Amino acid sequence: MPEGVPMNFPHACMIKGDGGRTLRRILDQICNKWTLLVVATLDAGRLRFTDLHRQIPGISQRMLTLTLRNLERDGLVSRTVHAEVPPRVEYELTPAGRSLLQPALALAGWAIEHVPQIEASREAYSEQRGRGH
Amino acid sequence: MPEGVPMNFPHACMIKGDGGRTLRRILDQICNKWTLLVVATLDAGRLRFTDLHRQIPGISQRMLTLTLRNLERDGLVSRTVHAEVPPRVEYELTPAGRSLLQPALALAGWAIEHVPQIEASREAYSEQRGRGH
DNA sequence: CTGAATCCATATGGATACTG
DNA sequence: CAGTATCCATATGGATTCAG
Numbered sequence: 001m002p003e004g005v006p007m008n009f010p011h012a013c014m015i016k017g018d019g020g021r022t023l024r025r026i027l028d029q030i031c032n033k034w035t036l037l038v039v040a041t042l043d044a045g046r047l048r049f050t051d052l053h054r055q056i057p058g059i060s061q062r063m064l065t066l067t068l069r070n071l072e073r074d075g076l077v078s079r080t081v082h083a084e085v086p087p088r089v090e091y092e093l094t095p096a097g098r099s100l101l102q103p104a105l106a107l108a109g110w111a112i113e114h115v116p117q118i119e120a121s122r123e124a125y126s127e128q129r130g131r132g133h
Numbered sequence: 134m135p136e137g138v139p140m141n142f143p144h145a146c147m148i149k150g151d152g153g154r155t156l157r158r159i160l161d162q163i164c165n166k167w168t169l170l171v172v173a174t175l176d177a178g179r180l181r182f183t184d185l186h187r188q189i190p191g192i193s194q195r196m197l198t199l200t201l202r203n204l205e206r207d208g209l210v211s212r213t214v215h216a217e218v219p220p221r222v223e224y225e226l227t228p229a230g231r232s233l234l235q236p237a238l239a240l241a242g243w244a245i246e247h248v249p250q251i252e253a254s255r256e257a258y259s260e261q262r263g264r265g266h
Numbered sequence: 267c268t269g270a271a272t273c274c275a276t277a278t279g280g281a282t283a284c285t286g
Numbered sequence: 287c288a289g290t291a292t293c294c295a296t297a298t299g300g301a302t303t304c305a306g
Contacts, residue, residue: 024191103236114159121206
């Protein structure tokens with residue numbers, strides 16, 4: 001660790017270790033438009049495709065499929081196909097997926113808490129800009 | 134809160150409150166390709182444009198500018214222009230910005246810890262797929 | 267029901283050149 | 287030094303259609 005730089009988190013050094021390249025690669029996929037929301041929804045337990053689709057308003061079938069595939073590929077979600085007709089497929093967080101829940105919800109919690117402040121700041125900013133020219 | 138759903142985080146209900154629409158809007162901007170990395174770098178204190186550009190390998194001038202503008206607009210970073218020539222501009226986290234540091238680094242820490250596991254899972258997944266056809 | 271495939275619009279982001 | 291402006295390639299993601 002460099003000289004008197006205030007590092008209040010043990011991973012801060014690792015983040016900058018390779019310029020954040022490794023971190024970015026993983027984070028880009030965890031932190032996208034839908035992943036955190038799907039993970040948060042799967043906190044409720046094992047759910048099937050349609051349940052997820054209904055509980056996450058606004059997500060398209062395509063994006064739900066892609067998000068679930070990525071989560072499955074990364075070992076964060078397990079996929080169970082029941083040999084029935086009509087087909088029934090259930091998704092569930094793996095232990096690794098559940099371990100993501102807490103930091104993900106912490107970030108989500110931060111976002112929710114700061115929505116009013118951020119939106120106020122944005123309005124002030126655009127007003128300022130508006131007067132500017 | 135619905136029936137016996139295991140909710141181990143106080144904000145989980147709010148996340149699904151509006152289907153995550155509000156959350157997504159904010160989270161999409163916090164959780165993009167560069168924001169977390171810029172915030173983490175500003176943990177070191179007040180930095181000028183060139184310092185940030187040098188400490189975040191891979192970021193383009195354009196994206197650093199855009200990311201800083203968004204953070205400034207959201208009240209998470211302050212921008213100080215010194216009336217000198219050549220110009221000197223310094224960026225620093227606001228208190229709100231600093232409050233983002235901990236959840237952001239927690240998520241980053243999770244990502245770093247799980248990189249090996251995730252990459253192993255990906256390899257296994259593509260091998261499986263490879264055998265599939 | 268659970269997808270995969272296709273089409274298309276927009277967003278993101280890098281490279282480069284230019285400015286005060 | 288600290289940007290802005292422009293061009294262009296790729297990524298993202300919605301809508302729709304088709305299939306097992």
